Amino acid sequence: MDCIFCKIINGDFNTEFVLENDYAVVFKDINPKADTHLLVVPKKHVASLNELDDEILLGKLMMTVKDAVKKCGLNSYRTVINTGKEAGQEVFHLHIHILAGNIKL
Ligand code: AMP
Ligand code: ZN
Numbered sequence: 001m002d003c004i005f006c007k008i009i010n011g012d013f014n015t016e017f018v019l020e021n022d023y024a025v026v027f028k029d030i031n032p033k034a035d036t037h038l039l040v041v042p043k044k045h046v047a048s049l050n051e052l053d054d055e056i057l058l059g060k061l062m063m064t065v066k067d068a069v070k071k072c073g074l075n076s077y078r079t080v081i082n083t084g085k086e087a088g089q090e091v092f093h094l095h096i097h098i099l100a101g102n103i104k105l
Contacts, residue, residue, distance in 0.1 A: 004043050009012035019068045023060050026068045026098075035101030036072060038102045040064050059089040065098055074100045 008015045011026055018038055019026040029037040046052050062079075069077050077100040081091040082101055099105055 001095050003045060003091075003105065005091055006045050009041065009043050013087060015039065017042055019064065019071055020066060021059060021067075025063045026064065029097070033097075033105040034099035034100070034103040036074060036077070038068055038072075038098040040068060040096040042094055047092045048089060048094055049081055052094060061096055065096055066077075068098060069100070072100075076100060078105075080105065 007013065008027065015027050016027045017027050023044070024037050024040055024042050026040050029039050039072075042057060042061060044057070046054075046057075052058060065079055069075065077098055080097040080099065081095070097105070
């Protein structure tokens with residue numbers, strides 16, 4: 001599948017993961033909109049929140065947010081999920097943005 005995040009998960013670009021568990025990876029956004037800008041990405045390809053029907057996975061992704069910010073020593077941060085082109089979604093593989101410090105989004 002021609003999906004940039006699936007390729008990253010697959011290791012095609014040797015992307016460094018801030019955190020990885022059984023169901024998600026966390027890596028730095030290539031075009032950061034804050035001092036810290038991470039993406040939490042499920043290993044399973046789901047195009048957007050509209051296509052997600054697994055509430056367990058959604059809960060696990062939010063717990064992964066908590067694990068990632070803890071690992072980075074952050075306790076004040078914003079989470080964002082863009083859903084659909086008009087809302088600014090550019091990559092159609094579900095992801096949760098984590099933004100902290102000088103947020104420009
Ligand atoms: P969204 O607009 O919510 O779909 O967010 C997609 C995000 O993915 C943007 O903030 C991009 O900067 C980021 N992005 C795109 N390609 C890469 C990449 N190869 N590595 C890291 N982040 C990326
Ligand atoms: Zn994908």
